[in-house]
Amino acid sequence: MRKNIVAGNWKMHKTHSETIALIEEIVLKKQNTSTEIIVAPTFVNLQTAVTISEGNNITVAAQNMHQAEGGAFTGEISASMLTNIGVNTVILGHSERRAYFHETDALLANKVDTALKHNMRVIFCFGEELKDRQINNHFNVVEYQLRDALFHLQKSDWSNIILAYEPVWAIGTGETASPEQAQEMHAFIRSLIEKVYGNDVAENVSILYGGSVKPENAKEIFSKKDVDGGLIGGAALKADDFLAIVNGF
Ligand code: PGA
8 A cells, every 4th residue: 555645845945953953843743644644844954853853744855866875075975874874765856956967877776775775664755847748748757767777676675765846847936836736747657567467566656746745735646646745845834734734644
């Protein structure tokens, strides 16, 4: 059975004290739910986030990670640095990493391998740009992204993969894919995975939608059969909004 997940990608927001305040408010206000709640603060605040989240059914994730085990990579963070402080989930391939830091699917394939080697779970982000959708090339783009970054994996690796379909034109723009557009793409992704890995992998992988998810639209998007949750940017920065989205299931 696949899991419902709502993950907050905090990007380069929230200082240390703001991180403490936001997680404490989430802990205080959250209701009992079977939906997994994930928060992804920036690197320097991860350890504190882990300490506050422990025992409160909140998972802490990193927003990125380097592919090497270690070495002369100034400013970078390795998988073992993350797992050593209790961070066992990492977001990889976010469109901002792809656009501003030139991350390619080939590089992401390496990052995914390193994360899995360290027994981490990967939230793998992908999605088309507006220009792709305008020429009706969005299914191809998504297929190539998945193929190039993930389809070298073994079947057993997929228990540690969470997919996050994030059409770039919907991220931070206020423009959301319609629930029907999300469902259409999620169904396509699941069918693709079924073709390559079989029905059991396809049925068990959680596919999140990301891109301007808000309390007002979450319920309808999450009601779609192949949408198993969301990756939330802007609306994850306020506890009430984030929890309203969590309660959208
Ligand atoms: P947004 O960001 O919810 O602010 O559109 C989503 C994301 O970047 O993951």
